[in-house]
Structure formats: C-alpha cells, structure tokens
Amino acid sequence: MSHLTAGTTSPAQPARASLKIGHFRWVICALLLFGTTKNYMDRQVLGVLKGTLQHDLGWNEIDYGNLVFAFQAAYAVGLVVVGRLMDRLGTRLGYALTMVFWSLAAMAHAVAGSLAGFTAARAALGFGESGIFPASIKTTAEWFPQKERALATGIFNAGTNVGAIITPLVVPWITIRLGWRWAFIFTGALGFVWLVFWLILYRKPEEHPRLSRQEFDYIRSDPAPPPGRVPWLRLLAHRQTWAVMSGKFITDPIWWFYLFWAPDFLERKHGLSLAQIGVPIMVIYVIADAGSVAGGWLSSWLIRRGWSVNLGRKITMLICAACVVPVIEASQARGLWAAVLLIGLAAAAHQGFSANMYTLVTDMFPREAVASVVGLAGMAGAVGGMLIAKVVGYILQTTGSYVVPFLIAGAAYLVAVSVIQLLVPRLEPAKLTETGSG
Numbered sequence: 532m533s534h535l536t537a538g539t540t541s542p543a544q545p546a547r548a549s550l551k552i553g554h555f556r557w558v559i560c561a562l563l564l565f566g567t568t569k570n571y572m573d574r575q576v577l578g579v580l581k582g583t584l585q586h587d588l589g590w591n592e593i594d595y596g597n598l599v600f601a602f603q604a605a606y607a608v609g610l611v612v613v614g615r616l617m618d619r620l621g622t623r624l625g626y627a628l629t630m631v632f633w634s635l636a637a638m639a640h641a642v643a644g645s646l647a648g649f650t651a652a653r654a655a656l657g658f659g660e661s662g663i664f665p666a667s668i669k670t671t672a673e674w675f676p677q678k679e680r681a682l683a684t685g686i687f688n689a690g691t692n693v694g695a696i697i698t699p700l701v702v703p704w705i706t707i708r709l710g711w712r713w714a715f716i717f718t719g720a721l722g723f724v725w726l727v728f729w730l731i732l733y734r735k736p737e738e739h740p741r742l743s744r745q746e747f748d749y750i751r752s753d754p755a756p757p758p759g760r761v762p763w764l765r766l767l768a769h770r771q772t773w774a775v776m777s778g779k780f781i782t783d784p785i786w787w788f789y790l791f792w793a794p795d796f797l798e799r800k801h802g803l804s805l806a807q808i809g810v811p812i813m814v815i816y817v818i819a820d821a822g823s824v825a826g827g828w829l830s831s832w833l834i835r836r837g838w839s840v841n842l843g844r845k846i847t848m849l850i851c852a853a854c855v856v857p858v859i860e861a862s863q864a865r866g867l868w869a870a871v872l873l874i875g876l877a878a879a880a881h882q883g884f885s886a887n888m889y890t891l892v893t894d895m896f897p898r899e900a901v902a903s904v905v906g907l908a909g910m911a912g913a914v915g916g917m918l919i920a921k922v923v924g925y926i927l928q929t930t931g932s933y934v935v936p937f938l939i940a941g942a943a944y945l946v947a948v949s950v951i952q953l954l955v956p957r958l959e960p961a962k963l964t965e966t967g968s969g
Contacts, residue, residue, distance in 0.1 A: 553742070553743045553745060553746035553749075554746075555739070555741055555742050555743075555746060556674045556675060556683075556736075556742075556746065556750060557683075558732065559670065559674050559732070559733065560671075560674070560675075560683050560686055560687055562725075562728060562729055562732060562733060563667045563670060563671070563683075563686075563687035563690070564686060564687045564689060564690045564693070565690065565725055565728075566626070566630065566663065566666075566667070566687075566690065566725055566729070567663060567667065567687050567688065567689075567690025567691055567693075567694065568690035568691075568693040568694040568697070569630075569634075569690075569694065569718075569721050569722055569725055570633070570660055570663045570690070570691075570694065571690065571691045571692075571693075571694025571695050571698070571790075572694040572697060572698045572701075572718045572721070573633060573634070573637040573656060573660065573694075573718055573719060573722075574602070574656065574660060574790065575694065575695055575698040575699075575790055575791075576637070576640070576698060576702055576714055576715055576718055577598065577599075577640075577653070577791070578790055578791040578792070578793070578794050578795070579698055579699050579702045579703065579794055579805075579808065579812075580702065580706065580711050580714065580805075581595060581791075581794060581795050582794075582795065582798055582805065583706060583711055583805060584649075584711065587711070588644075588645070588646065588649075590646060591928060592924050592925075592927040592928040593924045593925065593928050594646055595924060596920045596921055596923060596924020596925070596927075596928075597646075597650070597920075597924070598646075598649055598650060598653050599653075599787070599791050599916070599920035599924075600917050600920040600921060600924075601650045601653045601654045601657070602653045602654065602656060602657035603657065603787070603913045603914075603916035603917040603920055604654070604657070604913070604917055605653075605654040605655070605656075605657035605658040605661075606657035606658065606660060606661050606909075606913040606916070607661075607909075607910045607913035607914050607916075607917065608658065608661075608910075609657060609658035609659070609660070609661025609662070610661040610664075610665065610905075610906040610907070610909035610910040610913060611906050611907060611910045612661075612906075613625075613629060613658075613661045613662040613665060613906065615903050615906060616662075617662060617665045617666050617669055617906070618669070618899065618900070618901075618903050621735070622666050622669050622670045622673065622733070622735075623729075623730075623733050623734065623735075625662065625666055626662060626666035626667075626670075626729065626733075627726060627729060627730060628662075629659055629660075629661070629662025629663070629666065630662075630722050630725060630726055630729070631722065631723075631726065632655075632658075632659035632662075633655075633656055633658075633659025633660045633662075633722070634659075634719045634720065634721075634722030634723060635659075635719070636652060636655035636656040636658075636659050636719075637656055637715060637718060637719030637722075638715060638716050638719035638720065639651075639652040639655065639656075639715075639719075640652045640653075640656075640712075640715040640719075641712040641713070641715040641716045641719075642712075657913075661906075661909065661913075664889070664905055664909055665901075665903075665905045665906045665909070667684075667687055668684070668889050668892060668893065668901055668905045669898070669901045669905070670733075671683050671684055671687070671893065672893045672898040672901045673735060673736060673898060674736060674750060675750065676749060676750055676751075676752050677840070677893065677894065678831060678834055678835060679831060680831075680890050680893050681826075681827040681828075681830045681831045681834075681844070681886060681887055681890040682824075682827045682828050682831040683827070684827055684886045684887075684889050684890050685823045685824045685825070685826055685827020685828060685882075685883070685886035686823075686824060686827065688823045688827070688882060688885060688886050688889070689820045689823040689824055689882070691786075691819075691823070691882065692816040692817070692819040692820035692823060692878070692882065693816070693820060695790065695812065695815075695816040695819070696812070696813045696816040696817060696820070698718070698812075699794065699808055699809040699812035699813060700809040700810075700813060701714075701717075701718075702714045702718070703805045703806055703808065703809055705717060706805065707805070707806065736750050736751070765963060766900060766903060766904060766907065766961075766963075767907070769961040769962075769963075770954045770955060771895040771896065771954075771955055771959075771961040772904055772907060772908075772961070773954055774891070774950070774951045774954035774955045775888065775891055775892055775895075775904060775907075775908040775951075776907055776908045776910075776911040777911070777947070777950045777951065777954065778888050778891075778908075778947045778948075778950065778951050779888065779908040779909060779911045779912035779915070780911040780912055780914060780915040781915065781943050781944075781946055781947040781950065782881065782884060782885070782888070782912070782915075782943055782944055782947045783909075783911075783912025783913070783915050783916055784912070784915040784916045784918065784919035784943075785855075785877075785881060785919075785939070785940045785943050785944075786878075786881050786885070787916040787919060787920070788919055788923060788936060788940060789815075789874065789877075789878055789881075789940075791920075792923060792933075792936070793812065793815065793874060794808050794812060796861075796862075796870075796933050797811055797812070797867070797870070797871070799931075800862070800870065800933070801867040801870065803867075811867065811868075811871045814871050814872075814875060815871055815874050815875040815878055816875075816878065817875075818872075818875030818876065818878065818879045819875060819878035819879045819881070819882050820879075820882070821879055822851075822876075822878065822879025822880055822881070822882045822883045823879070823882035823883060823885075823886055825879075825883055826847060826851055826880075826882060826883020826884065826885075826886045826887060827883070827886040827887070827890070829847045829850070829883070830843045830844050830846075830847040830887050830890070831843075833846065833847065840894055840958055841957050841958040844887050844890065844891060844894065844958065845948070845951075845952065845958075847883065847887050848884050848887050848888070848944075848948050848951070849948050850883075851880040851881070851883040851884035851887075851944065852880070852884065852944035852945045852947070852948045853880075853945070854876055854877070854879070854880035854883075855876075855877045855880045855881065855884075855940070855941060855943070855944045855945075856941045856942075856945070857873055857876060857877070857941070858873050858874060858876070858877035858937055858940050858941045859937055859938055859940075859941035859942075860873060860937075861873040861874050861877075861933075861937050862932070862933040862934045862936075862937045863934070877940060877941070880944070881944070884944055884947075884948075888908075889905065891951075891958065892904045892905055892908070894958050894960075895955070895958055895959065895960055895961050896960070896961055896963070897960075897963070900961075900963065919936075919939075922936075922939075923936050
C-alpha cells in the first residue's frame with residue numbers, strides 16, 4: 532500500500548481509541564476463526580465416528596490409539612517444518628498451501644478401507660493441519676498490538692470449539708443418511724470455500740488497500756522488532772522457548788484426549804448412540820468457546836488496567852489451571868449432564884490457558900520468530916499427544932475405565948503453570964542477537 536511504510540510507528544494510544552481508528556484487523560481475526568473451525572472439524576470426524584468405524588472395520592482400542600498416534604507424530608514433524616516454512620513464505624501463501632493440503636487429506640479418508648489406509652490418511656492430515664497455529668499466531672502478531680493479542684488469540688482459538696460443536700451435529704446426520712465416507716468428503720471440501728475468502732481478503736498490514744493509516748499506526752504502536760530470521764538452534768538456547776514448549780507438552784495432550792475420546796466416553800459410560808451424541812458434545816464445546824474468549828479477554832483486561840504483562844498472563848493461567856481440577860470427578864459422575872458440565876468446564880479452562888500460552892510467544896519473541904517458536908511448541912504438544920494416545924489406548928483396552936485419564940487431565944495444568952514460572956519468573960523478550968538463556 533503506497534501511503535504506508537513498514538517502518539511507520541506512532542506512540543501507543545489508549546485502548547478506547549480503537550473505536551475511532553477502524554476495525555479491519557478484526558475481519559482478519561474472523562478469517563482465522565473460520566480457518567480454525569474448519570481445522571477442528573476435520574480432525575474431530577474420526578472421534579465422532581469412532582464407534583461406527585470400529586464396528587465396520589474391526590478396530591480395537593489399541594488400533595484406534597495407533598491412529599491417533601499417527602496423526603500426532605505427523606503433526607509433530609509438520610509443526611517444525613511448516614512453522615519454519617511459514618516464516619519464509621509468509622502467512623498468505625503459507626496458510627493457503629497448508630489449507631489445500633489438509634483438506635485433500637481429510638477427503639482421502641473417504642477412500643480408505645483398511646487400518647493401513649486410514650493411518651496414511653491420518654498422517655497426511657496431521658502433517659497438513661500443523662500449519663494452522665503457526666500461521667494464525669504469526670498473523671495475530673502482524674495484525675494486532677500486544678495489548679490486543681490475547682483477545683484476538685482467544686477469539687480465533689474459539690474456532691477449535693466451534694468446529695467441535697458443529698462436527699458431532701453434522702457428521703452423524705450425514706453418516707445416517709449417506710454413509711460415513713461422505714462425512715469426510717463434505718467436511719474436507721469446506722477448505723476450498725475458506726481459501727477463496729483468504730486469497731481475496733488477506734495481505735500484510737503494510738500492503739493492504741483497505742487498512743486506514745490510523746489503524747496501521749495503532750497496529751504498529753509497539754516498539755519495532757529487530758529484522759531477520761532466527762535459526763532454530765538460537766531459539767532453543769533460550770529459556771523462553773523451553774517455557775512455551777514445556778507448557779504445550781504438558782497440556783496439549785489433555786485437549787487431544789477430550790477431542791478424540793470424549794464422544795466414546797459418553798457413549799460407553801452413559802449409553803448414548805451416534806444420533807444422541809451431538810447435543811452433549813455441543814454443550815461441552817459451547818462452554819469451551821466461552822472459556823477461550825474469556826481467558827484471552829481477562830489477561831488483556833488486566834493489562835489495560837495497569838497490571839504488568841507478566842502478572843496479567845500468569846494470574847489468568849493460574850485461574851484456568853485451578854478450574855480444570857474438578858474434571859477428575861468426571862469418570863465417576865452418575866448423571867450424563869454432571870459429566871458434561873465437568874468436562875465442559877475443563878475444556879473452557881484449557882482454552883483460556885491455551886489462548887494465553889500462545890500469546891506468551893508474541894510477548895517474548897519478535898514477529899519474525901513467532902511462527903518458528905509456535906511450531907517448536909506445537910511439536911512438543913504433539914509429542915505429548917502421541918504419548919497420551921498410547922497411554923489411553925492401552926488403559927482402555929486393559930481396564931475399560933476412564934478414571935486414570937481424567938486424573939491425569941485434572942492435574943496437568945497446575946504442573947504446567949509451575950514449570951512455566953520456574954523457567955520464566957518474568958516475561959522478558961528473548962535476546963535473540965545473543966546466545967545463552969536470555
């Protein structure tokens with residue numbers, strides 16, 4: 532855009548001024564929300580159809596756990612590769628390419644007729660979907676000032692819940708009428724609808740013809756980051772990187788557990804059929820949606836009220852960690868809705884925790900390194916997801932009980948917030964021009 536330059540900056544303005552400077556950055560946030568929604572629809576189809584596919588294709592619990600493991604392994608590899616690629620290609624092209632790849636992989640499930648075929652399709656889906664959070668967090672860093680990033684992250688991260696709400700309502704309907712293969716085809720094809728809007732609407736702020744000068748100055752009101760890309764080894768030399776990686780390693784597996792096993796838990800424990808599963812799962816993720824936005828809003832509100840970034844983020848994460856603990860009782864809850872509400876509260880707290888976890892990256896790293904750090908952290912979370920897939924699969928195959936998985940889920944977040952505090956007692960920018968633990 533000719534009237535703007537990348538180096539243009541202005542003094543920070545009060546948050547209320549955002550009402551007068553324009554709102555196009557929130558259109559970009561909406562695109563991220565819809566992309567995340569599509570992402571989670573594709574990955575949750577397998578969880579919703581678990582019982583149907585086990586019946587039709589003869590899988591046991593360990594086979595299903597291995598499918599989740601294949602997804603997580605490819606996701607882990609992809610996060611490192613795709614996260615780095617996103618920093619090189621930029622978000623417009625990088626996000627578009629990953630959307631095409633994972634949408635085709637999602638549709639490929641429809642032609643799989645064996646465990647090996649599903650494993651291959653699942654691995655391809657995991658590799659392609661790994662681009663979603665590096666692209667989204669990098670876009671947030673490009674389009675929002677620091678004081679709004681947690682809220683923007685919470686909003687687009689709510690797409691994980693929107694997708695998880697829509698999927699158990701739509702997929703059973705399609706499966707009952709057309710068969711399970713069409714469920715994979717229809718959900719996968721939605722990616723190409725999103726792609727059209729992305730290519731039409733997305734540019735960097737300094738290149739966007741629809742962005743006002745006032746809004747551009749507001750977006751760039753933070754101190755300018757140093758230019759240039761940062762090698763992986765330099766990122767790994769900093770405790771800030773390990774803090775985010777540790778938090779994701781500990782907490783991401785719990786979200787995967789809810790996503791891939793909650794429908795089975797409700798069917799097995801409370802006798803729900805495929806046609807009945809939609810509403811309880813919808814309620815869980817509606818609650819989780821509120822948690823995603825509330826968690827991002829709370830830390831942003833505290834910071835606007837004068838709290839330090841360090842205290843605002845960490846107090847919010849501690850509150851979220853405490854709200855997860857009651858899920859320990861979910862496996863013993865006698866009524867369906869008691870279990871649903873316990874899981875919903877835990878899922879909401881996870882999403883609030885996760886929104887702030889992602890925002891820690893933008894607090895501690897320059898925009899040029901954000902996607903790479905998110906990729907490394909996501910890889911750590913995916914490795915944790917690989918472990919939980921094996922653990923839950925074997926526990927269910929041998930005991931048939933969900934007691935231990937829910938016990939792990941309830942304790943994980945307090946452990947995570949403690950580890951983060953030990954590694955980064957204060958949230959300080961990583962000194963990427965130097966080596967060491969800065």
